Amino acid sequence: xxxxxVSASSYARLSRINQLLPAFAGDWAGGRLICIGHSTRNxxxxxxxxxxxxxxxxxxxxxxxxxxxxxxxxAILHGLPCGIWAFNRKLPWVxxxxxxxxxxxxxxxxxxxxxxxLSKRMYVRQETIDAHGKAGMxxxxxxxxxxxxxxxxxxxxxxxIHRGVWAGDRFEIITMDRLKGGADGWKxxxxxxxxxxxxxxxxxxxxxxxxx
Numbered sequence: 319x320x321x322x323x324v325s326a327s328s329y330a331r332l333s334r335i336n337q338l339l340p341a342f343a344g345d346w347a348g349g350r351l352i353c354i355g356h357s358t359r360n361x362x363x364x365x366x367x368x369x370x371x372x373x374x375x376x377x378x379x380x381x382x383x384x385x386x387x388x389x390x391x392x393a394i395l396h397g398l399p400c401g402i403w404a405f406n407r408k409l410p411w412v413x414x415x416x417x418x419x420x421x422x423x424x425x426x427x428x429x430x431x432x433x434x435x436l437s438k439r440m441y442v443r444q445e446t447i448d449a450h451g452k453a454g455m456x457x458x459x460x461x462x463x464x465x466x467x468x469x470x471x472x473x474x475x476x477x478x479i480h481r482g483v484w485a486g487d488r489f490e491i492i493t494m495d496r497l498k499g500g501a502d503g504w505k506x507x508x509x510x511x512x513x514x515x516x517x518x519x520x521x522x523x524x525x526x527x528x529x530x
Contacts, residue, residue, distance in 0.1 A: 347491070348490050350366075350367065350486050350487065351463050351484075351487065351488075352364070352463055352482075352485045353463050353464045353465065353482075354383055354384050354387075354465050354485075355471075356384045357467050357468040358383065358467050359382065360373065360377075360382055360383065363465070364465060364486040367486035430443070430444065430493045431491055431493060433455050433491055434491070435488075436489060437487035437488050438484070438487060438505075440504065440505045440506075440507045441504055441507070441508075443494065446506075446508030446512060447512070451515070451519070453519065457515065458515060459484075461479060461511070461514060461515060462482045462483055463485045464480055464482045464485065465482055466480040466481075468480070474521045475518045477514065477518060477521075
């Protein structure tokens with residue numbers, strides 16, 4: 319019976335690729351996330367979002383975080399492919415092939431993926447999200463990180479989405495087996511968030527929202 323094996327050199331290359339991927343695709347992991355409105359006041363931010371240094375910069379520039387952050391934005395649809403190719407051109411040929419084969423899968427979440435709120439030690443499983451209709455992990459996350467000083471959000475939903483309870487917190491997406499310290503000390507809020515999402519979507523699209 320033929321045996322499959324991985325040579326030392328192949329193993330080293332695979333290990334190298336695993337080190338390179340986070341450098342490109344996971345640089346936001348553990349960072350603070352907030353989706354702010356243009357009318358958000360600097361004195362009305364969630365606690366801890368702005369450091370004293372950042373607050374001073376905004377005061378000196380006489381601007382708010384929304385306008386200041388706009389200076390550092392990049393169009394994802396244009397920037398992401400260019401970034402992949404620019405990064406890939408720097409790699410040796412073998413690593414380049416392996417990198418491209420793997421990076422195509424980086425947008426796909428595993429069934430046991432977990433969205434972790436590192437600040438509040440809460441999490442929601444991908445399988446729980448899948449069980450609550452068409453809303454994905456991105457919708458679950460965005461429903462809790464929006465923040466604005468203006469309650470006008472052009473939505474029928476009146477659940478206070480403009481004051482997201484997770485706005486400004488730190489996040490990462492991992493698998494359940496990598497949850498720091500195991501599940502002890504963490505709270506699974508998947509069902510709670512699922513009910514919130516169902517209410518939000520039903521308010522916007524009616525009782526048949528899951529068909530949209």
